[in-house]
Amino acid sequence: MEQPGQYPDPSHTIAHLSDPHLLAGGALQYGHVDTEARLTAALDRLRRLDPAPEALVFTGDLADKGEPKAYRLLRELVEPVADSIGAQVIWVMGNHDDRAAYARQLFDVDSEDDQDRVHDVAGLRVVSLDSTVPGWHHGELTDAQLAWLADVLATPAPHGTVLAMHHPPIPVPMMRLAEIIELKDQQPLAEVLAGSDVRAIIGGHFHFTSFSTFAGIPVSVASATCYTSELSPDQRLLSSVDSHQAFSMVHVYADRVVHSVVPIHDGPEIAGYGMDMAAPFEALSVEERFAMVSRKDSPLYAGE
Numbered sequence: 001m002e003q004p005g006q007y008p009d010p011s012h013t014i015a016h017l018s019d020p021h022l023l024a025g026g027a028l029q030y031g032h033v034d035t036e037a038r039l040t041a042a043l044d045r046l047r048r049l050d051p052a053p054e055a056l057v058f059t060g061d062l063a064d065k066g067e068p069k070a071y072r073l074l075r076e077l078v079e080p081v082a083d084s085i086g087a088q089v090i091w092v093m094g095n096h097d098d099r100a101a102y103a104r105q106l107f108d109v110d111s112e113d114d115q116d117r118v119h120d121v122a123g124l125r126v127v128s129l130d131s132t133v134p135g136w137h138h139g140e141l142t143d144a145q146l147a148w149l150a151d152v153l154a155t156p157a158p159h160g161t162v163l164a165m166h167h168p169p170i171p172v173p174m175m176r177l178a179e180i181i182e183l184k185d186q187q188p189l190a191e192v193l194a195g196s197d198v199r200a201i202i203g204g205h206f207h208f209t210s211f212s213t214f215a216g217i218p219v220s221v222a223s224a225t226c227y228t229s230e231l232s233p234d235q236r237l238l239s240s241v242d243s244h245q246a247f248s249m250v251h252v253y254a255d256r257v258v259h260s261v262v263p264i265h266d267g268p269e270i271a272g273y274g275m276d277m278a279a280p281f282e283a284l285s286v287e288e289r290f291a292m293v294s295r296k297d298s299p300l301y302a303g304e
Helices: 035-047 068-085 099-107 143-153 176-181 187-193 275-283 286-294
Strands: 012-017 055-059 088-092 117-121 124-129 161-165 198-203 210-214 217-221 246-252 257-263
Touching (some): 035 068, 035 257, 055 068, 055 124, 055 198, 088 117, 088 124, 088 161, 124 143, 198 246, 198 257, 217 257
Parallel strands (some): 012 055, 055 088, 124 161, 161 198, 198 217
Antiparallel strands (some): 117 124, 210 217, 246 257
């Protein structure tokens, strides 16, 4: 079918998931949330997306308690889905993760160093930056990490760079307590990113979807797949709820990046059309399709 709109297809498509907080042995988070089931629901939704993502980026808090078995479970759940759609998997460290277990179980290496890595997604560079501080929940970047990042960014990538980190460098006006565990001392990072080819920064940590800019670069924070933060709590200082879980899709174009929120659970359909409509629709001319969809008196809307 001819391109129905004025924009071309994206050059790259990435699924951005965050904060699965997997637990080993079937344990329930807070005695209630089945984190494995929530992640499985997200992956089931992801399988249906068209175009399929070329990469699955998980921005941290992969294992709630840093258990080796939880990382193995993560790979068992994610890797078959990634293989089935031809996507690579990109992991990012979060404050709940354990560096030694993360490195051993996900990369088959023994290391307790910063887990910073560079990935190539068909010419789009994705930098996984470890913003964690062992023993703490807030984020920091060392001088050595910033120097490493500056060196990586010194050579532009063919399609630019996406910076993936757990602690997003943005304000948190909807949940002020979260400011205590935000990324500390953000100005040095801004200086490294200034003038670079970084086109988007993606993160997690806050368990709700949010958008901002940092050093002139768009920032997208994905919600969690486990539980989410209640942003309108009723007489509660802080509230976490088992609802509104989502992930984000990142579509990269030559001159822009589009972020779209995808809830992990199906909602009840109140209107729609089956796939039996696809072939007749594609058989229409461009002008006929436009009239079919855009005219208010189109038979497409007769049932409204």
